[in-house]
Amino acid sequence: MVSSSSPPRESPEDNLPQSKTSLFAAFGHAIRGVRKLVVGERNARVHAALTVGVIALSALLRISLTQWCLIALACCLVWIAEAANTALERLADAVHPERHPLIGEAKDIAAGGVLIAAGIAIAIGLLVFVPELLDLIAKNESSPA
Numbered sequence: 132m133v134s135s136s137s138p139p140r141e142s143p144e145d146n147l148p149q150s151k152t153s154l155f156a157a158f159g160h161a162i163r164g165v166r167k168l169v170v171g172e173r174n175a176r177v178h179a180a181l182t183v184g185v186i187a188l189s190a191l192l193r194i195s196l197t198q199w200c201l202i203a204l205a206c207c208l209v210w211i212a213e214a215a216n217t218a219l220e221r222l223a224d225a226v227h228p229e230r231h232p233l234i235g236e237a238k239d240i241a242a243g244g245v246l247i248a249a250g251i252a253i254a255i256g257l258l259v260f261v262p263e264l265l266d267l268i269a270k271n272e273s274s275p276a
């Protein structure tokens with residue numbers, strides 16, 4: 132017979148840590164993460180320079196709203212992959228500083244994700260910018276000197 136004074140059964144959710152972080156503080160942590168990514172990672176600084184260059188080229192070529200959306204998504208894809216790669220590298224180094232084949236594999240896979248994202252971003256950039264640049268060249272050639 133079950134005693135009526137037995138404690139209530141715990142649900143799996145009861146074991147989860149209760150987050151006391153306010154939305155405002157969480158936003159601050161995220162901004163700190165972006166700063167650490169851009170300041171501390173050489174690859175992220177390269178992405179930052181490329182992002183600025185791509186935005187400048189897009190503005191110069193006066194691309195359409197749809198093209199802006201595609202370029203923005205392509206840039207975001209690379210930034211998200213780079214952030215995930217950096218986070219995984221730091222986590223792996225903290226949890227297991229010694230060399231381990233699985234850590235190596237995990238880092239290689241994360242780096243592969245960045246490579247795939249960068250490849251797709253380059254393809255989108257070519258699809259958007261090459262026709263625009265060809266158009267600009269054709270207009271310049273056809274205009275009277």
Ligand SMILES: Nc1ncnc2c1ncn2[C@@H]1O[C@H](COP(=O)(O)OP(=O)(O)OP(=O)(O)O)[C@@H](O)[C@H]1O
Pocket residue numbers: 174216220227228229230231232233234235236238239242
């Ligand atoms: N702890 C480890 N155990 C086994 N192999 C590792 C380990 N750390 C790194 N490696 C191998 O060395 C490669 C480079 O790892 P590293 O942490 O130096 O990244 P990285 O080249 O600095 O990358 P990023 O430029 O993105 O920071 C990994 O992809 C992995 O193949």
